[in-house]
Amino acid sequence: MNSTVDVALRAFFALIALFTITRIQGKKQLAQMTFFEYIVGITIGDITAFIATDIEGNLLHGYASLLVFAVIPFLVDFLSLKSKTIRDLFEGKGTVLIRKGKILEKNMKKEHFSTDELLEQLRLKDAFRVADVEFAVLEANGELSVMKKKESQPPSASDLGLTVKPEHDSQTVIMDGNILLEPLAEAGLNLRWLRDELEKAGVALDNVFLGQVDSAGELYLDVYDDKIEMPAATEQKLTLASLRKCQADLELFALETTDSQTKKLYGKASQKLEQSIKQLSPYLK
Template identity: 50%
Template sequence: MPDWIMIILRSLTLVAILFFMTKWLGAKQMSQLNVFEYISGIVLGGIVAIHTIDPNSNLIYGILAMVIWFLVPFTVEFLSLKSKSFRNFTEGKSTVFIQDGKIMEDNLKKEGYSTDDLLAKLRDNNVFLTSDVEFALLEPSGTLSVLPKKENRPLTAKDLGIKLAPEKEPQTVIMDGKVLLEPLANLNLNTNWLETELDKINVSIENVFLGQADTNGQLTVDLYDDKLAVPSPSELPLLLATMKKSQADLELFALATENENAKQMYEKNSKKMQQAIDMVSPYLS
């Protein structure tokens, strides 16, 4: 067999094996590497390269070496899940860089971080003044977790005492002009609903590059033709506006009538409508 065919076959075989090994190690292997995973990743790549370009090398030996270097991080990961002390040894522990607004210089030196390194890490977290930080922690993965001082944190609905409706993740119901049935079912919706919503904005499914729906049944789409304008979902704001108009009409009717019984009826229903508006506003705003 010619050497070039042998190299192609070896490459495909070893790449396939390396792919499945990486999949078995899990997503953590690709996102956060500890010492053993970092070393094994380099060695596995080297084994694949050597046994790919050298047709005289024994392929079985290469696969055996890959299996061994696969078992090392796999075993370390398994033991790390079982023992915190072993996990601290292999992955390391978090290091406090800023505590109570004060920089811990000794911890910076211990981790080999300069002041410039700390400032760069803070800028990665959109923080430009160390005085704005209450607490900062260097994670074993190398990322810096930052807790700003309370006065420097963004306001939330909870801070303002605003009650918001619970919200689940939106679902992609159209992709590349094709309907995705499972996400539709996750929202308890069907293709009839989807076709109705598309008819409202005069768009066909084939022209939709991406379509997403939220838990309130509002559909947003992105078209292949970027020059076409698509109206934003307006059903919920329109419903809230209609309810407010109805409540205002009831108040006007109460003021306009001279019949005492009718006035009391209008005022009573106006209050009920206002209560309903207060209840559903977090869901329709």
């Protein structure tokens, strides 16, 4: 019985030590683990298991070795910031697998990367044809970075000649039926506006699981009762339709009038409004 309690206590304190080390090392260890970090992680896990289960083992020796393997990564990270040579040694470098649409077979053999693995990684990056890939690099953490050819990339706002305003974070203003005042204030809104929007949607506050306001000021609501169909936002679409109607009216006025000055004035106003509609369309659809 005493040995069982001893193992349980050892396991408990070993788990706390392991959790503490993991938290101190930070999220990078989870997202961008290098070969060195992988080896250190496995070793720390083995040492922790030894501390927890080996009753005859010396606890001091176990925690001393655990401390060494916990400190070494910090030392390596510090030296890596100071020296590119050390950084390349411990973290490795990216290897180019595709350049200008051409697969580099020598580099693939060097990294023991098969054709099937390459095609799989490309598919995960939405590149289903090698011919669409301009550049692909196998990063030090094993991820494949892919840049498609220009003609295979989706058009951006700059390609279409559109001026796009910067996006802002969506603010969660309702959570579990409770109004969050701070995010509501950050969005530049108040309780009266929120209650009016809930009234328009015909939803009680208690029935709202989540409510978010986007950068355009639209309120998205997710309710507990999934059978309730939430109405789609129509204000922006109505605004766009009104602008198009105004532009069409200006063109009609220009055609109907016989006065050359007035015709020119209506024509200019119609062209300016058309340009404004093109710029606003991405936000009002």
